[in-house]
Amino acid sequence: MGKITFFVPGKPMGKGRPRFGNGQTYTPKKTLEYEKLVQQCYLLAGGRKIKGYISFSFRAFYPIPTRKDNKYVTKKQREQMLTGIILPDTKPDGDNIEKIILDALTGVAYEDDKQVVRCDGWNKMYSKDPGVLFTIGEVRECR
Numbered sequence: 001m002g003k004i005t006f007f008v009p010g011k012p013m014g015k016g017r018p019r020f021g022n023g024q025t026y027t028p029k030k031t032l033e034y035e036k037l038v039q040q041c042y043l044l045a046g047g048r049k050i051k052g053y054i055s056f057s058f059r060a061f062y063p064i065p066t067r068k069d070n071k072y073v074t075k076k077q078r079e080q081m082l083t084g085i086i087l088p089d090t091k092p093d094g095d096n097i098e099k100i101i102l103d104a105l106t107g108v109a110y111e112d113d114k115q116v117v118r119c120d121g122w123n124k125m126y127s128k129d130p131g132v133l134f135t136i137g138e139v140r141e142c143r
Helices: 029-044 075-082 094-105
Strands: 003-009 019-021 024-026 054-063 116-127 131-138
Touching: 003 029, 029 094, 029 131, 054 094, 075 116, 094 116, 094 131
Parallel strands: 054 116
Antiparallel strands: 003 131, 019 024, 054 131
């Protein structure tokens, strides 16, 4: 199979905490909608179900804020954000982005996320085009 790389547009989103109401537990609507978007992007990129071990990596591209630390972002700061000098130390955390995408791909890219045996890393950065660039592939051997 090799690897599939796909882009999920929009501000990166983390996994929402379960909610409780009327004696039941439920997943927030925004989380469900984002998981559907992830699935659609994966399938549109030609993704299919992987039977073996899985590795993944991703880059999360955050929108450039208009304010940071209660001050307006200057033109110089904006340029530093785009060149990677200033990085997004904001929520969602990388591990929460990882969680929502891996959960969304369960049943679509693989039977169960227990098949994921390797994370090749993730990065957070600013971009004019926010979203998450996710790569998933089959592992032939671990070293």
